[in-house]
Amino acid sequence: MKEDTAKSEQVLQDKTVFGFWVYLMTDCVLFATLFATYAVLRNNTYGGPSGQVIFSLPFVLLETLILLTSSFSIGLAWLAAQKNNKQLVLKLMAVTILLGAAFLVLELREFNHLAAEGNSWRRSAFLTSFFTLVGTHGLHITAGLMWMAVMWLRIYKYGLFKSSLRKITMLTLFWHFLDVVWIFIFSIVYLFGVIG
Amino acid sequence: MINNQSSVKPRNYYIGFGLSLLLTLTAYLLVWRHAQSHHAVFTDSSLRIGVIVLALLQLIVQLIFFLHLNFKQNLRWNLTVLSFAAIVVLILVIGSIWIMTNLNYSHAGYGKTHDGHTLTSPSQTNQYIIQDEGVQP
Numbered sequence: 001m002k003e004d005t006a007k008s009e010q011v012l013q014d015k016t017v018f019g020f021w022v023y024l025m026t027d028c029v030l031f032a033t034l035f036a037t038y039a040v041l042r043n044n045t046y047g048g049p050s051g052q053v054i055f056s057l058p059f060v061l062l063e064t065l066i067l068l069t070s071s072f073s074i075g076l077a078w079l080a081a082q083k084n085n086k087q088l089v090l091k092l093m094a095v096t097i098l099l100g101a102a103f104l105v106l107e108l109r110e111f112n113h114l115a116a117e118g119n120s121w122r123r124s125a126f127l128t129s130f131f132t133l134v135g136t137h138g139l140h141i142t143a144g145l146m147w148m149a150v151m152w153l154r155i156y157k158y159g160l161f162k163s164s165l166r167k168i169t170m171l172t173l174f175w176h177f178l179d180v181v182w183i184f185i186f187s188i189v190y191l192f193g194v195i196g
Numbered sequence: 197m198i199n200n201q202s203s204v205k206p207r208n209y210y211i212g213f214g215l216s217l218l219l220t221l222t223a224y225l226l227v228w229r230h231a232q233s234h235h236a237v238f239t240d241s242s243l244r245i246g247v248i249v250l251a252l253l254q255l256i257v258q259l260i261f262f263l264h265l266n267f268k269q270n271l272r273w274n275l276t277v278l279s280f281a282a283i284v285v286l287i288l289v290i291g292s293i294w295i296m297t298n299l300n301y302s303h304a305g306y307g308k309t310h311d312g313h314t315l316t317s318p319s320q321t322n323q324y325i326i327q328d329e330g331v332q333p
Contacts, residue, residue: 014270021274025281032285036292057231061224068220072213075262079206176262180255186220187251191227195240195247 006162013166020170024177027140031181034136035188038129042193046124051193054119060190063106064182070099071179074148078172086160089168093152096175100145107138130189137185140178147171204264212261216254223250301325 042051077092111131114120121131148171155164223246230243238246259265265275302325313324325331 018273022277025277028281029284029288032288036289039289039293040296057224057228061220064220065217068213068216071258071262072209075209075212076206079204079209173263176258179262180258183220183251183254183258187223187247191223191247192244194227194231195243196235 009162009166013169016166017169017173020173024173027177028181031133031136031184034129034133035184038133038189041125041129044125046126048124048127049119050126050196051130051189052196054114055190055193057190057194059106059110060186063103064186066099066103066106067179067182070096070103071176073099074172074175078168081160081165081168084160086155089160090152090156093148093155097145097148097152100141100148100175104138104141104145107134107141111135133189134185137178137181140181144171144174144178147174208261208264212257215257215261219250219254219257223247 073092074096077089077096080088080092111134114127119127121128151164151167151171226238226243226246230237265271265278267275302321
């Protein structure tokens with residue numbers, strides 16, 4: 001009987017995680033449309049500033065390193081969940097939440113700074129596509145953070161179950177995916193912007 | 197990832213993290229050096245290709261070490277969906293850039309031409325296309 005439940009949980013896990021994987025791949029297509037829009041519009045500055053003027057490389061590198069480290073820490077949390085180590089999962093998830101929040105704060109500061117200088121999304125087609133692409137990524141990060149916070153509370157209060165592992169697996173996939181998308185935002189938006 | 201989780205070791209994450217860090221910093225330093233030297237070290241287009249190659253390498257690193265993709269039987273469908281998404285993404289991005297560059301080429305006042313001219317009026321565009329394609333008016 002016990003073996004049966006374990007097996008059916010495994011089948012459920014495989015199916016659910018595969019379904020989530022398919023969702024992530026469709027999300028790839030969403031980001032691809034935004035990347036294509038950005039690539040087409042990046043030179044249409046309508047007399048406004050270009051990427052070369054408004055992007056600050058060290059600031060973006062800091063954001064990138066923070067997000068990469070958070071992707072690393074959620075991966076370790078996933079491994080700890082498999083070892084059924086509740087305390088370690090809670091610690092590593094807390095680290096990930098803090099790093100994710102720090103990333104979000106930095107991104108909002110950048111947006112706020114741009115808008116305050118009159119370079120909001122209304123300034124040019126380039127800035128519209130920039131805010132849409134980076135903002136959509138930021139919304140995903142926000143959703144991921146809320147998801148992670150709820151999961152942290154659940155594990156803190158009720159502990160780790162077999163089903164928790166399935167949920168943590170999906171959250172981990174989601175967070176890794178967001179870091180992969182950010183690699184391309186870092187390269188194509190910011191590094192290309194500075195190259196000219 | 198997914199089925200054979202117990203086979204994933206923390207080592208994978210350390211390697212993935214280290215390689216990602218290395219690739220990010222390499223791309224960053226190349227571009228930083230380029231900006232410092234006022235675009236003298238590399239040409240803009242070769243550096244763009246370099247940055248894209250480094251980004252794709254990091255994609256592969258993270259797929260292997262963070263998302264634990266491999267070619268085992270139980271992950272075949274995950275790989276199938278991934279390849280399909282990759283094809284759609286490539287068609288979308290390359291297709292959009294291709295079509296819009298062509299439209300820019302034959303319309304006035306929209307951005308720069310591929311050899312750096314800025315066109316501001318329909319007659320200028322006509323002149324440019326006539327010269328570029330060697331057409332006798």
